[in-house]
Amino acid sequence: MNTRSVFDENLKQLKENLLDMAEQAEKAIKASLEALIAQDLDKAQSIILRDKLINEQEEKIIDHATMLIATEAPVATDLRKIIVALRVSSEIERIGDLAVNIAKSTLHIGNEKHIKEIIEIPQMMDMALEMMRDAITSFYTEDAGLARKCAEKDDQVDETYGRLIKELMGYIPENPAATNQITQLAFVCRYIERVADHTTNIAENVIFLVTGKRYDLNA
Template identity: 45%
Template sequence: MIMREKFQYDLQELQSKLKELGDLTANALTLSVQALTNQNIDLALKIIEDDVKVDQLEEEINDLAILLIAKQQPVAIDLRRIVTTIKIAADIERMADFAVNIAKSTIRIGNEPFIKPIEHIKQMQKLSTEMLSLSIQAFLEEDTVVAKKVADMDDQVDDLYGQVIRDLFNLIQSEYQYISQMTQLAFVARYLERIGDHATNISENIFYLVKGRHYQLNK
């Protein structure tokens, strides 16, 4: 295999690992809110245990990316692809950490009945997971139109986050005995809001990859 073909093969492997990382994280996000909804402690514990797979895969991505840079000394667009992959992997790994945090909040709430429906939280999870999946698609296809769509979706996540916090705030005086649960639900909403921010970061990195300059989206 000639040098250029080997480089393209390794670059495709790098992108394949990134997609796998995104799929693992999207699944963790979905399961984390499923665990919360059903107050399933066993599922929450499994999410926490499985996070090691995400961490290991991010390390593999970083190691392969560094090896490509060191051995192939890529320039211009190829170098941007590798650097962007490293940055995106870091954002995805952080999203997976938030899924773990949601699982931990689920454990802390335990079997205590919810003081309010968590439909807005479920909507936030659905949106943020879709943003993650679309951002990976946009990266693999180098599609700035899809990347911009992801950034625009973050406004919906922010609006839902604001609604959750307002609802919880309005319950503080009348349901003060549930302050611990309210705190955990507020944390969960914040984690999901931050996931949307990281998906927007990925979109910005896609613009850098394609355009060769940095853009701030949805500021």
């Protein structure tokens, strides 16, 4: 196998590792919301403990990328691919952290009866995770067009977030004893909104990867 083929195979492996890391982060986000809805405190605690696995995946990706830079001395497009891979892994790691934050909110609420059935929050999560899947796919396929679509979906998440926060805050005057729960649910909404923000950052990096130009998809 020639030098170029070896380098391309290493880049492919880097992408595969990122796909696996993104899958683990998505599973963690889904599980954290399931724990919230079911008030499964054991499950919430396990999500917090498993976060180290995502962190370890990021460390392996960093080590792999560093090895490629040190041994292959890539230039131009190849170097950009490695740099973007590192940035994407950082955004995914932060999404994993948000799953931990949701799990912690679940623990803070504990077994206190929910003030209302949790329906809209999972719907917002579905939008954010659809964005995440599209952004990761766009990274793997280097599809700048798909990456740009994340901006449109981010607007929908932001709109839902604003509406839910307003609704939740409106419950406090009538349910002052539930202020802690309401506040924690508001935090959960914020964490999901941040998932969409980190996903948009991934999309921006994909566009940079493909075009060499930087775009602010939140503008």
